[in-house]
Amino acid sequence: xxxxxxxxxxxxxxxxxxxxxxxxxxxxxxxxxxxxxxxxxxxxxxxxxxxxxxxxxxxxxxxxxxxxxxxxxxxxxxxxxxxxxxxxxxxxxxxxxxxxxxxxxxxxxxxxx
Amino acid sequence: xxxxxxxxxxxxxxxxxxxxxxxxxxxxxxxxxxxxxxxxxxxxxxxxxxxxxxxxxxxxxxxxxxxxxxxxxxxxxxxxxxxxxxxxxxxxxxxxxxxxxxxxxxxxxxx
Numbered sequence: 001x002x003x004x005x006x007x008x009x010x011x012x013x014x015x016x017x018x019x020x021x022x023x024x025x026x027x028x029x030x031x032x033x034x035x036x037x038x039x040x041x042x043x044x045x046x047x048x049x050x051x052x053x054x055x056x057x058x059x060x061x062x063x064x065x066x067x068x069x070x071x072x073x074x075x076x077x078x079x080x081x082x083x084x085x086x087x088x089x090x091x092x093x094x095x096x097x098x099x100x101x102x103x104x105x106x107x108x109x110x111x112x113x
Numbered sequence: 114x115x116x117x118x119x120x121x122x123x124x125x126x127x128x129x130x131x132x133x134x135x136x137x138x139x140x141x142x143x144x145x146x147x148x149x150x151x152x153x154x155x156x157x158x159x160x161x162x163x164x165x166x167x168x169x170x171x172x173x174x175x176x177x178x179x180x181x182x183x184x185x186x187x188x189x190x191x192x193x194x195x196x197x198x199x200x201x202x203x204x205x206x207x208x209x210x211x212x213x214x215x216x217x218x219x220x221x222x223x224x
Contacts, residue, residue, distance in 0.1 A: 031209055031210045033210075033211065033212075035214075042199070042214045042215065042216045042217055043199070043201075043214040044214075045211055045212075045213075048209055048210075048211055050209050056209070058211065088154060090156065092212075094210045097210070098143075098144075098203070098205075098209050098210030099143040099144055099163075099203070099205065099210065100144070100161070100210075101144075101146065101158065101161035102144075102146060102158075102201070102210070102212055103158065104148075104155075104156040104158075106154075106155055107154050107155070107156075109154070
């Protein structure tokens with residue numbers, strides 16, 4: 001089935017640990033995005049990617065790293081997790097190009113203790 | 114960048130009532146979407162509507178791009194309509210489809 005999936009759905013990690021959130025989409029060539037959702041801030045863009053090996057920072061990129069070696073995958077890595085990174089993370093894709101409908105994954109709820 | 118503002122921030126309804134949610138944006142848009150975030154946290158696509166009017170069952174949306182606003186209408190509301198409604202906009206240019214979200218409208222429908 002075509003779509004976008006995130007894993008894991010829930011994750012608890014300790015401060016200072018590295019953690020990677022996975023995002024996979026089946027539309028092949030697609031713009032992809034990572035957002036975080038926090039109370040009082042809505043959804044804010046962390047990083048985005050126009051294609052394989054093309055990534056750029058969004059509004060809140062500090063503490064995060066992304067890669068896109070394959071067009072269908074867009075992992076988000078927290079190199080040294082902090083409590084302020086406790087959030088719900090959403091991956092999104094625009095399979096039809098930048099001026100088309102966006103689709104979101106189910107979200108990953110990350111807790112840093 | 115583009116600014117997106119939604120109103121009202123909170124809305125409480127009795128089942129069967131109608132409601133209108135508003136989204137104002139600060140620039141011309143190439144993409145305007147409405148989402149419903151259900152109580153399980155999922156973001157459900159409601160409308161992709163950079164301009165014009167669309168309807169889907171009890172829900173409809175209108176975007177007046179020249180006046181920089183969009184409206185989401187919910188008729189005969191049901192308890193399952195509860196949740197947070199977001200609008201999100203993309204201003205075009207070289208922004209690679211990045212959506213900017215409003216703060217959302219929290220809708221509660223009581224039986």
